[in-house]
Amino acid sequence: MDTxxxxxxxxxxxxxxxxxxxxxxxxxxFVSDPARTWPNVLLNNMYFITLSMGALMFYAIQYISGSSWxxxxxxxxxxxxxxxxxxxxxxxxxxxxxxDIYEWSHPEITxxxxxxxxxxxxxxxxxxxIRMVLYFALWVPLFFLLRSMAxxxxxxxxxxxxxxxxxxxxxxxxxxxxxxxLASVDWIMTIDAHWYSTMFGFRSMIxxxxxxxxxxxxxxxxxKRMDFFPQLKEAHRHDLAxxxxxxxxxxxxxxxxxxxxxxxxxxxxxxxxxxPRLHGEWKFFFYAEPIINWAIPFVVVxxxxxxxxxxxxxxxxxxxxxxxxxxxxxxxxxxxxxxxxLGFLExxxxxxYIGLYLIMVFLCLSGLSIVPKNHPMLDDSIHHxx
Amino acid sequence: MSTKQIIGVFDDEALLxxxxxxxxxxxxxxxxxxxxxxxxxxxxxxxRESKLPYLSVFTGxxxxxxxxxxxxxxxxxxxxxxxxxxxxxxxxxLVVVMYLLCILITGAxxxxxxxxxEKMFPGKAPRLVDPRAAIDRFYLVLERNFNPDEITEWxxxxxxxxxxxxxxxx
Numbered sequence: 001m002d003t004x005x006x007x008x009x010x011x012x013x014x015x016x017x018x019x020x021x022x023x024x025x026x027x028x029x030f031v032s033d034p035a036r037t038w039p040n041v042l043l044n045n046m047y048f049i050t051l052s053m054g055a056l057m058f059y060a061i062q063y064i065s066g067s068s069w070x071x072x073x074x075x076x077x078x079x080x081x082x083x084x085x086x087x088x089x090x091x092x093x094x095x096x097x098x099x100d101i102y103e104w105s106h107p108e109i110t111x112x113x114x115x116x117x118x119x120x121x122x123x124x125x126x127x128x129x130i131r132m133v134l135y136f137a138l139w140v141p142l143f144f145l146l147r148s149m150a151x152x153x154x155x156x157x158x159x160x161x162x163x164x165x166x167x168x169x170x171x172x173x174x175x176x177x178x179x180x181x182l183a184s185v186d187w188i189m190t191i192d193a194h195w196y197s198t199m200f201g202f203r204s205m206i207x208x209x210x211x212x213x214x215x216x217x218x219x220x221x222x223x224k225r226m227d228f229f230p231q232l233k234e235a236h237r238h239d240l241a242x243x244x245x246x247x248x249x250x251x252x253x254x255x256x257x258x259x260x261x262x263x264x265x266x267x268x269x270x271x272x273x274x275x276p277r278l279h280g281e282w283k284f285f286f287y288a289e290p291i292i293n294w295a296i297p298f299v300v301v302x303x304x305x306x307x308x309x310x311x312x313x314x315x316x317x318x319x320x321x322x323x324x325x326x327x328x329x330x331x332x333x334x335x336x337x338x339x340x341x342l343g344f345l346e347x348x349x350x351x352x353y354i355g356l357y358l359i360m361v362f363l364c365l366s367g368l369s370i371v372p373k374n375h376p377m378l379d380d381s382i383h384h385x386x
Numbered sequence: 387m388s389t390k391q392i393i394g395v396f397d398d399e400a401l402l403x404x405x406x407x408x409x410x411x412x413x414x415x416x417x418x419x420x421x422x423x424x425x426x427x428x429x430x431x432x433x434r435e436s437k438l439p440y441l442s443v444f445t446g447x448x449x450x451x452x453x454x455x456x457x458x459x460x461x462x463x464x465x466x467x468x469x470x471x472x473x474x475x476x477x478x479x480l481v482v483v484m485y486l487l488c489i490l491i492t493g494a495x496x497x498x499x500x501x502x503x504e505k506m507f508p509g510k511a512p513r514l515v516d517p518r519a520a521i522d523r524f525y526l527v528l529e530r531n532f533n534p535d536e537i538t539e540w541x542x543x544x545x546x547x548x549x550x551x552x553x554x555x556x
Contacts, residue, residue: 256481264479266470304439386426 005223005365015355015362022352029345038097039336040346043328044353045094046187049087050204050324051357054212055080056143057176058243063162063169069239071381072231075368076219078150080212082364083357084143088136091187098125101336104193115194123190135183138175142168150368157374181205188328191335195273197262203254210247210293211324213240214317219361221314228370231382237308238386244316245301252294277330281340285330292323325350390553391417392537393515394526394546399425402524405544406431412540415531420515421524438503442496449491453484515552523547 029037059077062070098105103116105125110117121127145168153161181201189200197203217240224232262270277286297316301307307316333340372378396402403425406416410431419428457477461467466474477484501507515525526546528537538549 260478260481264470266472 005226005228005362005370007362007366011362012359015359018351018355019359020352021348022350022355025345025348025352029349033345034097035100036337036341036345037349038094038100039332040349041090041097042094042101042187042336043325043332044349045087045090046184046328046332047324047350048083048353048357049091050208050328051211051215052081052083052087053139053176053180054208054210055216056084056146056212057173057209058212058216059146060169060173060176063166064173066166068377068380069236069384071375071377072229072236072371072384073216073220073381074372074375075150075365075370076223077212077216078147079361079364079368080215080219081143082147082360084136085140086356086360088140091132091136092129095125095129098128101332102128102190102193103335104190119193123193128186131186132183135179138179139172142172142175146172147364147368150372153375154369154373159376161374162376177205180208188331191332192273195270197258197270197273199254199258203251203258206247206250206254207324207327210244210251211320213243213247214320216240217244217313217317218321221310223370231371233384234308235384235386236381237310237313239384241301241307241313244297244313244320245307248294248297248301252290252298255290255294276334280334282330282334285326289323289327289330292319293327390530390551392528392530392534392541393550393552394528394541394544395516395518395548395550396524396526396545397522397547398545399423399524401545402526403427403431405526405541405546408544409526409528409537409540413532414537414540415529416526417529418527419524420519420527422520422522438496438500441499442492445495446488446492449488449495452491453487456487457484515550 026037026041029040055077059074059081061067062074062077094101102123103109104119104123105128110120116123146165149161149165149168153165181204184204185201188204189196220229220232220240223229259274262274276282296319300312300316306312329346375381394405396405399421402419402421406419406428410416416432419432421428454477457480458475461477461480462475468474470476470479472479514520515527516523519525526541530537534551541549
């Protein structure tokens, strides 16, 4: 069995074409309507950073919990985080578009808006950029560290790499969970700077793990189609489905609780966030979000035999990819661009980013052996059964 | 109604699993497996499938309707009250109560239907095949839908320690 993934020419051509579509969309967007393009760039940055962080959190959790079932697929979540360095550069580019996204980035607003003046020491452009750099300065080196340890485990072998990875996984989970919550508040919640929700960060973090699991499932089955992972059995699918099921419950809970508390208290300064989404043109997205992200996965994956089938898992994961886009669209657009516009620009940029993300993932995978060679729990994982 | 059953006694879980798979492939109906520990692979081989999960889902759906009716009766028909600028039928504010009611009713109903279907009540004598089933032996209870000699032969081939024929209440 070939243990290395070599990206074929066909693959690279498809991805290059996708990136080309994205570039065309971005350039057309900047020429015609920069105010509409910048929020879309932020949306897609956040989308793929969410996926990367979620996948890496999955990777770290496997080490922390000492799971043996996942040893077979452990390289996939690691590679799924390969977008992070690129995400860092793309987030830095956002510096040029801050005025089109964030209300607080206009210095003159502090003169008329008392609340903005109060928040100005935290919400100002230099500090925002410094924080962004700090977040990535934590994540990106940790990602490279974990990757180099995985590579050394393949090449040199020995149990020490497992224990080292387990240690750095613990470091990473703190950096990821705490800092990603903060980062999502920074990048997404401050778009509606007058509004705040105390569970926003936690919700984004859980969301990240949820969709991270979904992208891992998609990548695994994509590789299985190329004849990798012959040892993948129903038991592994069962465990992956359980991850999805559990996170769908937590997602549904947090989505509803954030809404319920604001709806129940009915205080104008918090309902300001939900009023346009619930009654305006965003209504469709508002109701579709919990249905796609919670109700459908919850009901489908709940059924023990049906939810573990390969096409069902692929379908649900692909649906969740759309769900995450809708979820972020609903979080970002009403506060930044203000009106609902869905066209080639939005879809094109998304497609371009998908190409970029997959190129990064497959380049990372080609440097590793797809099935970890010297993982101490590999045998356990191959013979995993329920 | 009492039926005769063939019971194979095993002391090894792996042997038992192999035996169940072989007997199942021959078409023997496996009634039940008694043993000190649970095993998912064994449960999959049982011919008699538990209907309890379906009952649970059905009750859950029924209970959702029931709680909605209950909340509607309380907040709209019995004691309509406007508060917080909300419509009378403001069920999201009572969603926690409804959620807990659903769990309570569904859980209790499932438990009691399990107890009834298994005819369990306080003071009932245990229906164990053999006391050793609670210690270290596994019991494979088979229906006699085949030639009993054949079943006995298969069981012996698969390494059964002992083979018992017993009359039990069905």
